[in-house]
Amino acid sequence: MFFSSVLIEVLEPSAKTLLEFLQNSPVVVFVMAFFIVWIGCWLPLAAIMAMTLNLRLNKPLQPEQKIPLLVSLYLLVPLVLWGINWLGLGSFADYGLIADFSIFGSLLLGFGLGVLGLVVVFIGQFNLGWCYLEKSNIKSILPILLPISLVALFVGGIEELIFRGFLLTNLEKDYPIWLAAMISSLIFAVLHLVWEQRETAPQIPGLWLMGMVLVLARLVDGGNLGIAWGLHAGWVWAIATIDTAELITYTGQVSEWVTGKNKKPLAGLTGIVCVLVTGIILWLFFPGTYL
Structure with a gap:
């Protein structure tokens, strides 16, 4: 008891000083602190997993190697944000993740809109003769349906919580919404280069535009993440299903700059048009309470 009391007395002033510093520091410093803490907590886990998975720095990551690393990284996000909440520097509700059943309706709406948009894009490409459906591979969808759905919901939810939630909300404190949206979308796009550079580089403009549309999705949803989460998950689910089943x-x-460089829709004109049209639909048909 004596040692614990001494430890509290020693740490408490430091904790108060740190809290005051974060409260009074520019938003950029606070955002950087979040990413430093997040990645700093993950690096020991990444090192252990790298040895376990026998990773090689000079070789590209395989899906069976990338997914465990990604899941371990993203699982830390709610914990770090909970710590921010505990310090009184923000909350999940501030970031658009509300404890209300209405968010599930928005999630389903966004998911359906995201999947429908890609279905229309590929039907158009079929009719133009730019691609065709491998009908023999349709039967392989069922076994992968559940795992891909879970991954899509998880990845979409965490990325929206980070970029359209925490990052956008904090950037808005120092910048107008349009500039906060542009900066958060740029960070969202560039950070995708961490996992794969060659295939991701051509997608950077499309990823940036995707980020902007997802900001709009949050705005038209009254500041909640439901529609943005659903859209993101729907796009991830559709593309991952097509790629995995080789449809x-x-x-x-x-x-391929029309259909998508390296078979990535966001690296082509058709994918960018799909995202743009989604944004127009959100703007015209989903008027909400803007931030």
Whole structure:
């Protein structure tokens, strides 16, 4: 008891000083502190997993290697944000994650809109002869349906909590909403380079635009993350299902900059148009309470 009391007496002034510093520091410093703490907590786990998975720095990550690293990294996000909440520096509600059943309705709406948009894009490409459906592979969808759905919901939810939740909300304290949206979307796009550079680089403009549309999705949802989460998860689910089941084969009739460089829709004109049209639909048909 004596030692614990002494420890509290020693740490309490330091904790108060740190809290006061974070409260009075510019938003950029606070945001940087979040990412430093988050990555700092993850690095020991990453080192252990790298040895376990036999990773090599000079070789690209395989899906079976990337997914455990990604899941371990993203699982830490709610814990770090809970710590911020405990310090009184923000809350999940501030970031758009509300404890209300209405968020599930918004989630389903966004998911449906995201999947429908990609279905329309690929049907258009089928009709134009730019690609065709591998009908023999349709049967392989069922076994992967549940795991891909869970991964899509998890990845979409965590990334929205970080970039359209924590990051956007805090940047808005020092910047107008349009600039906060542009900065948070740029960070969102660039950080995707961490996992894969060659295939991700052509997607950077599309990822930035995707981030902007997801900001709009939060705005039209009255500041909640439901529609943005659903859209993000729907896009991830559709693309991951197509890639994993190898459902689409491109004919090469048009440049891959039209259909998507490296078979990535966001690296092509059709994917960018899909995201733009989604944004227009949100703007016209989902008027909400703007932040």
